[in-house]
Amino acid sequence: MNSLHLPKNLTSGLHFFNNKRTTIDSEKFFDVYEQRIGKIVTKCPISDKNEVDKIVSLAHEGQKKWSSMSPMERGSVLKKAAEIIRLNQKEIAEWEVKTNGKPINEAEIDISSSANTLDFFAGIAPQALLGDFFPLSNNRQAYTTREPFGVVGAIGAWNYPFQTAMWKIAPALAAGNSVVYKPSPFSPASPVLIGEILVAAGLPMNTYCVIQGEGETGQALIENKLIRKVSFTGSVPTGQKIQQACARRGIKPCTLELGGKSxxxxxxxxxxxxxxxxxxxxxxxxxxxxxxxxxxxxxxxxxxxxxxxxxxxxxxxxxxxxxxxxxxxxxxxxxxxxxxxxxxxxxxxxxxxxxxxxxxxxxxxxxxxxxxxxxxxxxxxxxxxxxxxxxxxxxxxxxxxxxxxxxxxxxxxxxxxxxxxxxxxxxxxxxxxxxxxxxxxxxxxxxNTYNDCEIHVPFGGMKNSGIGRENSLSSLLSYTQEKTIYINLNSKVEHGF
Missing domain, CATH: 3.40.309.10 (Aldehyde Dehydrogenase; Chain A, domain 2)
Known part of the structure; x- marks a missing residue:
């Protein structure tokens, strides 16, 4: 089984492309805190539009090899990543605490459930992506296929940085997409570690990349013409802006998991x-x-x-x-x-x-x-x-x-x-x-319960709390496009007039 070498400092090199943790040259930075001690631990360079466009282009190329693999082959990589997480669960959870501030007991649950997320989507994809077959009259038939969008632009939240990143990454990858992920600047480190885990499991070059920044970086990601699907978790005002941007840039489908007042x-x-x-x-x-x-x-x-x-x-x-x-x-x-x-x-x-x-x-x-x-x-x-x-x-x-x-x-x-x-x-x-x-x-x-959350059960909101669903078969299918193909089996074609 592939092993993972955890870096001594997860806050050094907070970008991820060319299958490695790295950094970039930038004129702008944001402070990265360790919440538990209230101290700035590093400054993270911000990806500008040129940098975002470069990374999205890399992911566009990386997606070609990944999508050419069968769902079973892709699932094998994701299952290996799940096993790597389990082998390193204690250490990963400790890093999650240091980069987010949540109690260690909760962090361990988050990391464990993230491994389960990879296993779930790896397991259901081969059957779920088969499509349907329709026998028709007059010696005709039709069938459907499920195809990936290409490059998915994902923007994550800071409250569950490892787990909610996996909610987007796992189904998108299982469906054959590549992913460019922008974390919240309040908790930017976990998605970079996810990249190292995926690469250790055998993910092809630039199938998964991480950029860093604030609103302008997210806007550049969404508006890039190679981004064909968007997934966002965050506030209602930001979600509204993202939905508008998706409509302006070619009617891009988007999944929005927004706020609540339950x-x-x-x-x-x-x-x-x-x-x-x-x-x-x-x-x-x-x-x-x-x-x-x-x-x-x-x-x-x-x-x-x-x-x-x-x-x-x-x-x-x-x-x-x-x-x-x-x-x-x-x-x-x-x-x-x-x-x-x-x-x-x-x-x-x-x-x-x-x-x-x-x-x-x-x-x-x-x-x-x-x-x-x-x-x-x-x-x-x-x-x-x-x-x-x-x-x-x-x-x-x-x-x-x-x-x-x-x-x-x-x-x-x-x-x-x-x-x-x-x-x-x-x-x-x-x-x-x-x-x-x-x-x-x-x-x-x-x-008679509250805050249950199972990976095989759909999750999402009504009204201003969002559109689309995370988790479950619904999430996997949302990262695909359905294509219908009609076939006439007759040797002679009638023109119909």
Missing amino acids: ALIICKDTPIDNAIAGSVLANYFNQGQVCTNATRVFIHKKMMKEFEEALLKELDKILVVGDPLDKKTNVGASINEPHLNKVIGFVESAKNEGAKILRGGYRVHPKGVEEGFYFEPCVIGNVTNEMTVAREEIFGAVMLLISYETEEEAIYHANNTEFGLAAGVFSSDLGKAQMIAQKLEAGTIFV
């Missing part, structure tokens, strides 16, 4: 322990930096007091903010200081609008990592659905408690948002829970 409805028949567990599941993983998080927790008016008291007691017992490399920590560092201050600003705005801060909501300085970007997880009570904090995506560990009197009222307020990524409902009555789930306007609904 709601969790706790019915009054829910056992209090289950209500608390569901609310925690929906809010505090990854420092609250999860797009599906149900920051709006709707609690029946008659159970609000009991719920608040029990929730605060439980959170004081279970939440540990600290060095994310410590196994005891379950709340790590925020992605950067401006984002940390933004989350604190939301807490202050809620207080100014009449809400009550029940716990947390401020910066903390854990022992040994005092300069890192740490936030004490927050619970805010006396919230109404009209408050700023209940309308805008916070992307931090802030739970909002909103009371309701009828389930119809809760459903109305849950749906009264521009977003539609996820939602949840807890109830002892599964029939009632299913009814509420049918009425909630979101791409994923959780019933």
Whole structure:
């Protein structure tokens, strides 16, 4: 089995092309932080339009060999990459912590699921890409083929840098495309390591490349004429700009996984322990930096007091903010200081609008990592659905408690948002829970659970939360173009007139 030599410093050489970690000459740079200690660890050169165009051209050439391989042959490379990840899972997870700030326990899950992602798409591609056959009348037939687009331009998010990169890279490669990937400048290192893993597994030259930069770099990538499909994870405003750019540049198909402002409805028949567990599941993983998080927790008016008291007691017992490399920590560092201050600003705005801060909501300085970007997880009570904090995506560990009197009222307020990524409902009555789930306007609904995510199950949003689906067969097919071919088997052709 191929092995991987992990570099001593993942922040040196943050570009990837010609099948190796490298750097470029550039007049512009951005700072790269290690969030857990709050320090700049390097400066990354930014890819300008000329650099982007050069890399896309390399990927265009690299795709030719890759697409000429059978799905089974491509799948063999992806499966080798999955095995390399598993052999180096502990070390990769530690690097993920250092380049993102999430707790090591969560990082290990992300890395493991990324290997599963490669295995899944490698496994389904040979059958899924066969196409269909149609016998027709008058000695005719038709069949379809699934063909890759060519070069895919992928732009990733910073909250799950290794895992969400793999959600795009694995299906795109399995379908026979090459990929040019632009990470978020807030967590730029993981996709470069993915490149080294893929090359160690046997990926052909320039089938996968990484560029670095901010908005201008992403724009140059999307507008390059050789990019035939775009996949983006990020904010709604950026997603809207990308969709417009795709329409201007030849009607390029795009998958957009955007923001959310999800709601969790706790019915009054829910056992209090289950209500608390569901609310925690929906809010505090990854420092609250999860797009599906149900920051709006709707609690029946008659159970609000009991719920608040029990929730605060439980959170004081279970939440540990600290060095994310410590196994005891379950709340790590925020992605950067401006984002940390933004989350604190939301807490202050809620207080100014009449809400009550029940716990947390401020910066903390854990022992040994005092300069890192740490936030004490927050619970805010006396919230109404009209408050700023209940309308805008916070992307931090802030739970909002909103009371309701009828389930119809809760459903109305849950749906009264521009977003539609996820939602949840807890109830002892599964029939009632299913009814509420049918009425909630979101791409994923959780019933008596929250934030489940399986690679073979579609994931994506409704309304302003995006278009298209990640994961599952749906994702693989979205990286292909369907071609239909008609064949007349008759030796004599009739003109029809």
